[in-house]
Amino acid sequence: MTLAITKTTSTAVPAVVGADLRVPLVTGERVTYANLDHAASAPCLQEVRDAVDELLPWYASVHRGAGFASQVSTRVYEQARDRIRRFIGAHSSDAVVFTRNTTDSLNLLARSVPKNTAVVLFDSEHHAALLPWRGPNVQRIPAPSSSGAAVVALDRALAAAPVGPRLVIVTGASNVTGELWPVAELAKVARRHGARIALDAAQLAPHRPVNARELGVDYVAFSGHKIYAPFGAGVLVGRADWLQQAQPYLVGGGATSKVTDHGDRLGVAWSAVPERHEAGSPNVVGVHALAAACEILSRHWEQTVAHEQELLTRLREGLRTIPGFRELSILTDVDKVGVVSFTVSGFDAGFLAAALSAEYGIGVRDGAFCAHVIVGRLVKQVGSHEDRAVRASIGLGTTVEHVDRLVAALRTLVTEGPKWTYTQRDGRWVPEDDGRTLPPFLA
Numbered sequence: 001m002t003l004a005i006t007k008t009t010s011t012a013v014p015a016v017v018g019a020d021l022r023v024p025l026v027t028g029e030r031v032t033y034a035n036l037d038h039a040a041s042a043p044c045l046q047e048v049r050d051a052v053d054e055l056l057p058w059y060a061s062v063h064r065g066a067g068f069a070s071q072v073s074t075r076v077y078e079q080a081r082d083r084i085r086r087f088i089g090a091h092s093s094d095a096v097v098f099t100r101n102t103t104d105s106l107n108l109l110a111r112s113v114p115k116n117t118a119v120v121l122f123d124s125e126h127h128a129a130l131l132p133w134r135g136p137n138v139q140r141i142p143a144p145s146s147s148g149a150a151v152v153a154l155d156r157a158l159a160a161a162p163v164g165p166r167l168v169i170v171t172g173a174s175n176v177t178g179e180l181w182p183v184a185e186l187a188k189v190a191r192r193h194g195a196r197i198a199l200d201a202a203q204l205a206p207h208r209p210v211n212a213r214e215l216g217v218d219y220v221a222f223s224g225h226k227i228y229a230p231f232g233a234g235v236l237v238g239r240a241d242w243l244q245q246a247q248p249y250l251v252g253g254g255a256t257s258k259v260t261d262h263g264d265r266l267g268v269a270w271s272a273v274p275e276r277h278e279a280g281s282p283n284v285v286g287v288h289a290l291a292a293a294c295e296i297l298s299r300h301w302e303q304t305v306a307h308e309q310e311l312l313t314r315l316r317e318g319l320r321t322i323p324g325f326r327e328l329s330i331l332t333d334v335d336k337v338g339v340v341s342f343t344v345s346g347f348d349a350g351f352l353a354a355a356l357s358a359e360y361g362i363g364v365r366d367g368a369f370c371a372h373v374i375v376g377r378l379v380k381q382v383g384s385h386e387d388r389a390v391r392a393s394i395g396l397g398t399t400v401e402h403v404d405r406l407v408a409a410l411r412t413l414v415t416e417g418p419k420w421t422y423t424q425r426d427g428r429w430v431p432e433d434d435g436r437t438l439p440p441f442l443a
């Protein structure tokens, strides 16, 4: 997963929709929005929007119509499977199941594993990867502090796992710290113990090339909305056998090849994968957008990585000059994608996020980032009494000005205090007398 990073200018990366978005401040001014929340949901790529526009006149039912537009939509939907396979270097025999998002994909996998599968994962996983796996067959390994320790811990856990099917779940990049997990090394360990391995690529796929075959992973899950294609599609790619044997967890039209009436019961023949797990009318627009985003990113990896790393370095260097700033970290010896979570001593994360938005037009995330276990531990390690942090995350829409604005705004907030008054309402910090108006289409 290493990539030579070449020096490029920020303008070389694909453009995003909304780059010039103007947002109101509590003071009544308007500024260009500094979106530093790409890890939550990334803006749409301009070229993805173009691809969607191109499809929309042809939009029609998928798998259900004889009309020409239906045939076009069906072709778009089915071709997207190969486009995604190519993007992540999957085997031609791998199933590509379209879902709503990574959460859906990992829940589908959890419902598909054979009974009594021993599941091993680190407790630093996002809830989407952590919560579907609970019960006596699940081993949660405390988050290690280095990539070497991760490999040793997994080896030990698998050596102790019961005989039978085994599955390891691992994230490619942490949504809390952006740190890159040693996926290829963990996959080797898994293989040695006869275990399969599933990669949660929600945070990795938008930022680095992922090649399932080179990494040696059996399943890959990621989300369209994090990879600049926010049209409601996600995907699970991987070995077909378990998925083929599993009962669909969402049932309905499309997942069945034949339903027969036996009076007191219905006889149902489930379709083969992938349709077996795609009940209901498919999201062809989302899937087309997802495939388009994958192809666009594939053409721009060098610029994308260089752009993000340049900004990440600038952001971290700037933040380190803020009094009381403490960055959260799990693995201390790895590279990271553009995600920085931090606390500032003496300041509530929710207050900082609210003030950054209200006074500076900056969007960051605050809280425990759907990873309560690890965030709770990391904030304690940096001496915070809260169980929350602030997360700034970089993507293709980020500029030098956004990064510099965040650093300058935080410095002002921390050294001079806010220029507005804030109050807590329903557990959230909000500005008092917030006169910011919503855009006209919401009025």
Ligand SMILES: Cc1ncc(COP(=O)(O)O)c(C=O)c1O
Pocket (backbone or CB within 6 Å): 039, 040, 101, 102, 103, 104, 126, 128, 129, 171, 173, 174, 175, 200, 202, 203, 223, 225, 226, 370
């Ligand atoms: C590492 C990771 N895994 C899984 C998810 C879940 O993704 P989604 O909300 O698109 O299902 C996220 C979302 O933040 C994530 O960061």
